[in-house]
């Protein structure tokens with residue numbers, strides 16, 4: 001079913017609010033790529049976990065190995081990196097930890113979300129975050145402000161959450177209205193409660209050798225977790241990150257570099273992006289252009305993490321649209337060694353990492369191990 005929907009990456013029509021920057025399809029698509037036998041980059045057991053997540057190790061190992069058997073259909077098809085399943089397992093582990101903390105010290109983690117304006121997609125994300133919080137036992141606080149609010153009003157709410165001891169994480173939903181300065185607003189979030197990891201001090205610490213941020217931004221952290229869970233070796237490998245935004249591309253490149261990959265960053269001014277991408281053992285695509293990365297951009301056997309969430313017209317879908325990634329899945333899955341789907345890849349991991357950061361914050365603030 002999925003393959004019939006995605007059978008032609010060049011024909012997806014973008015919804016009006018996304019720029020249509022698709023490459024000319026005939027020029028870039030080489031139809032015989034499925035014949036190339038992928039060189040696998042994977043080990044059978046997951047890599048060791050950082051101490052904080054070690055408790056989740058066995059669950060996630062089981063998740064990864066069940067994904068192995070469930071999703072490899074032929075030798076030429078990439079392994080599906082199932083973010084939805086891994087995220088579910090992580091949420092279950094978080095719920096157990098929250099109960100343990102509540103029973104031991106009577107504290108429940110709290111996450112405050114501030115939404116300015118009435119963008120439909122932002123409202124959906126905020127609703128989903130709230131549901132995810134409730135399901136694991138995190139108390140959620142929400143403030144909805146009108147589009148024409150002032151920066152001062154937003155900062156006033158941030159300040160009140162900064163000093164509220166029942167709030168351990170604060171998230172300001174992006175994008176903010178155009179008249180607001182993101183930097184002024186993100187700077188106002190207490191660095192100890194910055195569960196999005198967007199505060200300049202957190203980003204600065206992420207960039208520096210020998211320093212650690214309080215929080216790692218959720219989407220790049222989710223990408224790294226998926227690579228770890230699926231046993232993708234990073235040290236000494238070539239990685240290409242497509243996109244350099246403050247919230248995804250740039251921190252993803254820093255994390256890959258911290259994990260000892262040799263990293264190149266491809267952006268809108270890069271010449272020959274396909275040539276550079278083709279050298280990568282690991283690709284993280286975070287662009288916002290549907291199906292930009294074609295099969296012939298990919299090195300056989302590479303691991304592909306597709307962050308893009310792009311709505312394209314689909315009259316057969318109840319919503320009138322469906323979501324596709326930045327990578328042409330149908331082509332890429334015939335060349336890559338492993339690949340995340342959209343939906344069901346990085347998106348659910350972003351939310352799971354937000355919950356994980358909120359729990360981590362509540363533990364740190366209350367000195368609970």
Ligand SMILES: NC(=O)C1=CN([C@@H]2O[C@H](COP(=O)(O)OP(=O)(O)OC[C@H]3O[C@@H](n4cnc5c(N)ncnc54)[C@H](OP(=O)(O)O)[C@@H]3O)[C@@H](O)[C@H]2O)C=CC1
Pocket residue numbers: 021219242243244245246247248249266267268269273286287288289292307308309310346347348350
């Ligand atoms: N799955 C998830 O959890 C999340 C998904 N997303 C999705 O990820 C995508 C990227 O988001 P975000 O980083 O916020 O986007 P931004 O628009 O902030 O950044 C896009 C980046 O892509 C680069 N770019 C644009 N066009 C091209 C091109 N043709 N070739 C190469 N590079 C290009 C831009 O380059 P330049 O810097 O030169 O302008 C920029 O660095 C979106 O689809 C978004 O919806 C975002 C957050 C979370």
Ligand SMILES: Nc1nc(=O)c2c([nH]1)NC[C@@H]1CN(c3ccc(C(=O)N[C@@H](CCC(=O)O)C(=O)O)cc3)C=[N+]21
Pocket residue numbers: 124125171172173174175196218219309323342343344345346347348350351
């Ligand atoms: N302060 C802030 N922090 C963010 O982390 C942040 C943000 N602002 N603004 C918007 C982007 C986008 N983002 C997503 C989160 C989950 C999915 C997600 O769960 N996606 C599902 C599909 C959901 C659907 O079907 O609509 C999936 O990929 O399977 C997607 C995108 C977080 N962002």
